Amino acid sequence: MSSTPLTIEVPRVPVGPWFDSAIDWLRDNLGPLFDVIGAVIGACVDWLAALLTVPTAAQLTLIAALVVAAGLLARRGNIRGGAIPTLAALAAWAVLSLVEALAGGVALVIGSLPAPLFLWAMNLFGASYVHPPLVLALLLLAALVVVSLTATRDRRQWLLAVGAAVATVALFVLHHIVGVPLDLLVLLLFVALAQVVSGWRLALFAFLGFLLIVSMDKWEAAMSSLALILVATAVAVAISVPIGVLAAYNDRVSRLIKPILDFMQTLPAFVYLIPAISFFSIGQVPGVIATVIFAMPPGVRLTELGIRQVDRELVEAGEAFGAPPLQILRRVQLPLALATIMAGVNQVIMLSLSMVVIAGMVGAGGLGNDVYSGIARSDVALGFEGGIAVVVLAIFLDRLTGAVTRFSPAARAQRASR
Numbered sequence: 001m002s003s004t005p006l007t008i009e010v011p012r013v014p015v016g017p018w019f020d021s022a023i024d025w026l027r028d029n030l031g032p033l034f035d036v037i038g039a040v041i042g043a044c045v046d047w048l049a050a051l052l053t054v055p056t057a058a059q060l061t062l063i064a065a066l067v068v069a070a071g072l073l074a075r076r077g078n079i080r081g082g083a084i085p086t087l088a089a090l091a092a093w094a095v096l097s098l099v100e101a102l103a104g105g106v107a108l109v110i111g112s113l114p115a116p117l118f119l120w121a122m123n124l125f126g127a128s129y130v131h132p133p134l135v136l137a138l139l140l141l142a143a144l145v146v147v148s149l150t151a152t153r154d155r156r157q158w159l160l161a162v163g164a165a166v167a168t169v170a171l172f173v174l175h176h177i178v179g180v181p182l183d184l185l186v187l188l189l190f191v192a193l194a195q196v197v198s199g200w201r202l203a204l205f206a207f208l209g210f211l212l213i214v215s216m217d218k219w220e221a222a223m224s225s226l227a228l229i230l231v232a233t234a235v236a237v238a239i240s241v242p243i244g245v246l247a248a249y250n251d252r253v254s255r256l257i258k259p260i261l262d263f264m265q266t267l268p269a270f271v272y273l274i275p276a277i278s279f280f281s282i283g284q285v286p287g288v289i290a291t292v293i294f295a296m297p298p299g300v301r302l303t304e305l306g307i308r309q310v311d312r313e314l315v316e317a318g319e320a321f322g323a324p325p326l327q328i329l330r331r332v333q334l335p336l337a338l339a340t341i342m343a344g345v346n347q348v349i350m351l352s353l354s355m356v357v358i359a360g361m362v363g364a365g366g367l368g369n370d371v372y373s374g375i376a377r378s379d380v381a382l383g384f385e386g387g388i389a390v391v392v393l394a395i396f397l398d399r400l401t402g403a404v405t406r407f408s409p410a411a412r413a414q415r416a417s418r
Contacts, residue, residue, distance in 0.1 A: 023278045038285040041231065045284050049227035053220050054182050060171055061137035064164040065093075068144040071160045072152070085147045093140040100132050141165060167192075183219045187211065194396070198403035202396070209392035218367065218389045225366030226393060228284060228359065229352045232291040236348050240296045241341065244303025245329065254304060261297040269294050269358055277362055287359030287368075295351035302344030306337030339405040346401045353394045367393075 027034070051059055072086040141164070148161035174180040187210045195203040213222050247254040272293050276286035310333045318328040334341070360368025367386045374383020 023275055027279060034279045038280045041235075041285050041288050042283070044231050045227050045288065048230060049224045052186060052223035052227055055186065056131075056134075057172060058131060058133040058137045061134060061141055061168055064168045065137060065141040065144055068141065068148060068161045068164050071157050072144065072148060085151055086144060089140055089143040089147065093136055096136055097133065100136070104132075141168065183214055186223075187214065190396070194400065197400055202399045202403065205399070206396055209396060213389050213392055216385045216389065218370070218385060221365070221367050221370055221386070222389045222393060225356050225368065225390070228288055228291070228364060228366060229349065229356065229393070229397070232288045232295065232352045232355075233345070233349050235288070236292045236295045236352070237299055237345055239292070240299030240344070240348070241303050244300045244341075244344075245307060247300065247304040248307035257300065261300060264293065265297045269355060273358070273362055282363040284359075284364045286362050287355070287364030290362075291352050291355040291359060294355055295348045298347035298351065299344040302347065303337070303341050306340030306344075307333050309340065310336045342401055342405045346398060349397050349401060350394065353390060353397070356390060 055063075069086050069090060073083055145161045145165050148157050152158070171185055175182060175185055187207070190210055191203050191207045194206040210219075210222075213219055243257065247257055269290075272290035273286060276289040280286045280289060307329075314332055314336070315328055318332050323331070356364075356366060356368040357371045358368065360366065360370075360372040363369075367389050370386030371383050371390070374380065374386060
């Protein structure tokens with residue numbers, strides 16, 4: 001007598017359909033919110049890409065003015081020595097810029113002034129009209145330089161202010177009179193940044209590496225990718241650092257987020273594109289969203305680790321002097337944990353770079369699109385050039401963020417003890 005084999009069937013759990021239903025519910029109920037988020041992220045990426053690729057004279061002047069303002073505001077005990085005039089100049093510039101944007105008031109004032117005031121500059125730089133935002137930026141820079149030279153006695157601030165003004169004039173002359181392309185001028189700004197933050201070795205690498213990108217005609221794509229990376233990194237750091245601080249202060253939160261971070265780090269990077277495309281269609285925005293989610297975990301983990309590694313005796317010393325928890329966090333724990341936190345930021349940037357190529361599959365553009373097009377068309381030259389440009393960006397950002405830690409209080413104290 002033959003026996004009927006026993007069969008055990010495992011019921012199918014419809015995880016995929018459940019996930020799809022959740023995506024549809026979120027899209028139907030929170031669609032306007034996703035539209036606003038997408039519009040803001042897209043505008044930030046486009047603005048930053050334009051700034052890095054073809055910056056205007058007004059933008060370059062404003063950057064120089066903000067550098068001088070940062071130097072004035074960073075000086076401790078500077079309420080009398082320049083902080084109030086600096087804030088007043090910035091407020092006046094903001095109000096006048098708003099008036100110009102809404103009603104064109106600055107243009108009317110410029111039109112009422114004697115023409116010889118502007119004709120010499122227009123003839124010198126080949127301009128057909130006076131650009132009001134440039135005039136406002138020049139006035140702001142001039143005001144901040146005057147504040148630096150008259151309200152402070154810090155020679156470093158004097159050098160910073162004069163250097164910013166001279167560099168701005170030099171950039172104008174090089175581009176409008178000598179005819180140097182804008183990409184080479186932005187390259188020089190990257191070189192100057194590398195020199196200030198890290199030193200001559202990184203400055204030399206930046207000069208040669210970015211010059212190679214320009215020679216391969218990949219500058220616009222590289223700056224588009226860099227804009228995407230910077231926006232994604234800023235969002236990821238703004239989310240991950242507070243979560244890491246909260247996890248360092250609360251063991252329950254730490255235990256709760258650890259499995260979530262493990263899940264986020266082990267999930268294949270391509271999977272993040274599925275909900276991103278569902279919410280934001282194709283383009284740069286889903287690439288940024290997927291990059292943020294993929295790159296967040298190291299920022300959370302290393303922020304928590306850095307805060308927990310701060311010597312407990314230092315925290316107790318702050319408490320003994322009556323400092324509130326927020327002041328202890330801001331003045332003791334975060335400065336001492338800066339090296340570890342910056343290691344987390346470094347990892348966030350590296351993971352963002354690794355997502356650049358994948359984001360190119362959903363129309364994010366930039367170098368990822370070049371690499372993906374090279375794979376799809378079997379174009380070895382196109383794909384290799386895009387890959388080399390990604391490597392240059394990766395090395396530059398890695399060394400730059402790594403060098404920032406030498407400005408931390410712990411690093412300064414270690415150098416002083418030698």
